[in-house]
Amino acid sequence: MKVDIGPVTRLEGHLSIHTTVENNVITEAKSMGEMFRGFEAFLRGRDPLDAQQITQRICGVCCYAHAVASSYAQESAYNLSVPPNGRILHNLIQGANHLYDYLLHFYQLSALDFVDVTAILEYKGSDSDLTVLRDWVKTELNSKTAFPAAPFLPRLSGRYLSDAQVNIGALKHYIESLEIQKKANRASAIFGGKFPHATAIFPGGCTQSPTIDNIASYRSLIFEVRNFIHQKYIPDILAVAKEFPDYWNIGKSRGGFLSYGLLPLGPQLDSKRLFAPGVLFQDNFARVDFDAIQEDVKYSKYSSPSGLKVRNGELTPSSHKTGAYSWVKAPRYQEKMVEVGPAARILVDYHQNNNPKIKQLVDKFAGLAGIKAENLNSVLGRHLCRAISAAVIADFLLEETERIDLKGQHMAQYNLPKSGEGFGATEASRGALLHYIKVKDYKIKKYECVVPTTWNCSPKDDNDQPGALESALIGTRVENPDEQIEANRIVHSFDPCLACAVH
Numbered sequence: 001m002k003v004d005i006g007p008v009t010r011l012e013g014h015l016s017i018h019t020t021v022e023n024n025v026i027t028e029a030k031s032m033g034e035m036f037r038g039f040e041a042f043l044r045g046r047d048p049l050d051a052q053q054i055t056q057r058i059c060g061v062c063c064y065a066h067a068v069a070s071s072y073a074q075e076s077a078y079n080l081s082v083p084p085n086g087r088i089l090h091n092l093i094q095g096a097n098h099l100y101d102y103l104l105h106f107y108q109l110s111a112l113d114f115v116d117v118t119a120i121l122e123y124k125g126s127d128s129d130l131t132v133l134r135d136w137v138k139t140e141l142n143s144k145t146a147f148p149a150a151p152f153l154p155r156l157s158g159r160y161l162s163d164a165q166v167n168i169g170a171l172k173h174y175i176e177s178l179e180i181q182k183k184a185n186r187a188s189a190i191f192g193g194k195f196p197h198a199t200a201i202f203p204g205g206c207t208q209s210p211t212i213d214n215i216a217s218y219r220s221l222i223f224e225v226r227n228f229i230h231q232k233y234i235p236d237i238l239a240v241a242k243e244f245p246d247y248w249n250i251g252k253s254r255g256g257f258l259s260y261g262l263l264p265l266g267p268q269l270d271s272k273r274l275f276a277p278g279v280l281f282q283d284n285f286a287r288v289d290f291d292a293i294q295e296d297v298k299y300s301k302y303s304s305p306s307g308l309k310v311r312n313g314e315l316t317p318s319s320h321k322t323g324a325y326s327w328v329k330a331p332r333y334q335e336k337m338v339e340v341g342p343a344a345r346i347l348v349d350y351h352q353n354n355n356p357k358i359k360q361l362v363d364k365f366a367g368l369a370g371i372k373a374e375n376l377n378s379v380l381g382r383h384l385c386r387a388i389s390a391a392v393i394a395d396f397l398l399e400e401t402e403r404i405d406l407k408g409q410h411m412a413q414y415n416l417p418k419s420g421e422g423f424g425a426t427e428a429s430r431g432a433l434l435h436y437i438k439v440k441d442y443k444i445k446k447y448e449c450v451v452p453t454t455w456n457c458s459p460k461d462d463n464d465q466p467g468a469l470e471s472a473l474i475g476t477r478v479e480n481p482d483e484q485i486e487a488n489r490i491v492h493s494f495d496p497c498l499a500c501a502v503h
């Protein structure tokens with residue numbers, strides 16, 4: 001039986017998933033990006049110093065990661081020496097964005113795969129958020145419209161959290177998290193200028209000056225976000241894990257893991273990072289080599305040659321190409337499929353014993369849940385790795401503010417060189433993000449982005465190997481093949497952003 005479970009909602013952009021189900025098991029899965037954008041084409045010929053502004057428009061969620069990756073690529077191309085404050089301000093802006101993004105993903109985009117929203121109908125208390133929610137859900141359910149205004153109705157059939165108080169508590173946190181996300185975004189905007197799409201992130205540093213006042217405002221906002229992470233976000237994930245332990249083994253991707261590392265601890269781009277970079281195939285670890293990355297297009301809607309290395313990338317759309325089923329390309333590392341994202345970031349760091357806090361949190365939660373590190377490659381693992389990332393980043397941001405030198409520079413002074421090329425690699429919330437720029441005669445000659453969701457939601461490659469999400473779906477048992485709540489939970493655990501993936 002072939003089932004189209006798309007368009008999948010509660011994600012960014014347009015993603016369709018087609019599955020083939022035999023005897024209640026998914027035997028084939030196709031991840032289909034349904035939109036073309038073309039940033040790499042229209043960047044050509046422009047002023048290179050516009051790149052970190054234009055590429056931020058790839059996305060309204062992870063825009064700062066694009067600004068940072070573009071700045072890194074240009075810093076490398078222009079051979080810039082960035083003052084320590086400049087790098088710290090990049091980190092403060094980007095780190096706060098990760099906190100916002102993890103909360104958005106858990107509460108608004110995926111918690112309701114597990115939380116029973118109908119539990120609110122039994123609410124008898126006087127909390128105004130909850131009474132408004134109860135009346136809204138009641139009206140929507142009674143209206144029986146096919147497309148209710150409430151984004152989480154109608155629900156897919158399946159088992160949800162059973163305890164009414166746990167469900168109602170999670171729904172209250174769903175609402176509270178919106179205010180907390182606003183605080184994280186305000187913190188980013190203190191140094192970034194605004195959210196989304198920072199004006200102050202620049203190759204060579206940040207155009208906003210740090211002051212005692214704006215540092216104090218930033219810190220007080222991050223403290224509030226940090227408290228929410230520890231008091232509500234992590235306990236809510238553990239409550240889901242307690243009742244759905246099978247999801248430590250559901251949604252396992254069948255390739256390696258890639259992370260570029262996140263938040264440099266010094267001004268140079270090759271400084272040690274808070275989260276270490278690396279590539280993992282089973283237990284074989286290697287340093288990242290950008291020249292090992294290629295983008296296949298056998299099943300993607302492009303007529304440009306397949307398997308091009310990043311610096312040779314091309315973009316020739318071909319909407320009717322035979323056999324092609326997605327606008328997303330298929331990046332591969334040494335021709336192999338890898339997963340990127342929170343689980344990859346944590347597993348790559350854990351394997352190297354880089355950050356003691358990460359090791360301690362992984363071991364603590366693995367002990368609580370009775371799992372091993374390898375179970376982080378799963379639906380629950382991805383959720384838990386986001387929460388671990390959030391806890392580690394929030395502490396780091398508070399420490400990082402103390403390293404600002406109020407008398408120091410925060411921008412490098414430079415003249416744009418006539419030519420140059422550079423790679424810029426960071427971790428967006430959804431995983432490994434690479435920008436490449438080639439400058440000729442003061443203009444952009446080539447610009448390439450290899451984006452987290454492009455890796456995770458890729459179609460099959462030239463060797464017919466499925467993408468990470470496709471591989472995680474194959475083999476999954478589905479109770480109700482028409483609806484596939486299990487498949488939806490797997491898709492959401494990757495937090496796809498198709499707007500980014502097709503860029």
Ligand code: NFE
Nearest residue numbers: 059062428430453497500
């Ligand atoms: Ni549009 Fe993004 C992140 C990037 S995902 S959200 O995180 O880059 O592909």
